[in-house]
Amino acid sequence: MKIAITRPEEHLEESVELARSRGFEVIAAPMVAVCERDEPAFEAFYKRVIDGLTDFVILTSVNGVRFMLRKVGKDREAGFVSALNGSQIRVVSMGPRTAKGLERSGINPDLMPDKIYTSSGLVELLAPMVEGKTVEIVRSDHGSRVLINELERAGADLHEIKVYKIVRPVGDLQRDLIKAIADGKVDVATFTSAQTVKNFFETAEELGLKEKVCERLNEIIVAVIGEPTANVVEELGVKVDIMPERALFDAMIDEISERIEV
Numbered sequence: 001m002k003i004a005i006t007r008p009e010e011h012l013e014e015s016v017e018l019a020r021s022r023g024f025e026v027i028a029a030p031m032v033a034v035c036e037r038d039e040p041a042f043e044a045f046y047k048r049v050i051d052g053l054t055d056f057v058i059l060t061s062v063n064g065v066r067f068m069l070r071k072v073g074k075d076r077e078a079g080f081v082s083a084l085n086g087s088q089i090r091v092v093s094m095g096p097r098t099a100k101g102l103e104r105s106g107i108n109p110d111l112m113p114d115k116i117y118t119s120s121g122l123v124e125l126l127a128p129m130v131e132g133k134t135v136e137i138v139r140s141d142h143g144s145r146v147l148i149n150e151l152e153r154a155g156a157d158l159h160e161i162k163v164y165k166i167v168r169p170v171g172d173l174q175r176d177l178i179k180a181i182a183d184g185k186v187d188v189a190t191f192t193s194a195q196t197v198k199n200f201f202e203t204a205e206e207l208g209l210k211e212k213v214c215e216r217l218n219e220i221i222v223a224v225i226g227e228p229t230a231n232v233v234e235e236l237g238v239k240v241d242i243m244p245e246r247a248l249f250d251a252m253i254d255e256i257s258e259r260i261e262v
Helices: 009-021 042-050 062-072 074-084 096-104 119-126 145-153 172-182 194-206 210-217 227-235 249-259
Strands: 002-005 025-028 033-036 056-059 090-093 134-140 157-167 188-191 221-224
Touching: 002 009, 002 172, 009 025, 009 249, 025 172, 033 062, 042 062, 042 074, 042 134, 042 157, 056 062, 056 096, 056 119, 062 074, 062 096, 062 134, 062 157, 090 096, 090 119, 119 145, 134 145, 145 157, 172 194, 172 210, 188 194, 188 249, 194 210, 194 227, 221 227, 221 249
Parallel strands: 002 025, 002 188, 056 090, 056 134, 134 157, 188 221
Antiparallel strands: 033 157
16 A cells, blocks of 8 residues: 655655554655745844743744744844743644644743644634734744634734745656656555645646546545645545544544555
8 A cells, every 4th residue: 555745854754654654655755845034024023022022922833943943043042942931921832743843942832722733723722812912923934824814803913924935846756756646556645734735736737747646636545634735635626535633644644544454
């Protein structure tokens, strides 16, 4: 049983190892990559944190943590981390992986959704708390508008800090994975973000294989993490078979393993 994994490079090795440990044959290629971006609003964000003028700082990914601290710089990091850990600010993690990234950097996460590790989960958690509060969202330049719109609707004074950008990697790995799906050599396809799906199909279209890939995906098991990912997949005419309640890769692999015999 062959599974296609499209996660970013920094998560790919552990994801491949997990899938293989469950008995899958794996074909893998990162369909998204990240790099630092200029953010004119960052210094104002930094000053609000240092001066205790913000109430919530939301981190939606490990990359957000990493690029935030890179922008702060080693000479300012200790004071910045101390301010985040102070009683004035509540640090919010989207999920367990981000929480671990925060902890490795010496930052204590105060809040995290119970099960739904997505923008919707953050809205459910924070909407009752943010009226009249200053809220910072530190993330990529491709973040869902759901989080911003809903927290502003709940009365938050919101600042979006885009510390990194998502780009589309294109090479033999990506082309080979797409061709394998088009040729019917894959039994399960997995997607872990909406941008992963968009990049995957953009490359498939460049190869002249978009229609064939859609056809094949509708014949195999398609597993996704999160409603935004599912929505993009379905908008492209592909059905979603598996979306775990817990928005985690291992939870998705668990459900795939329960569904089929490897």
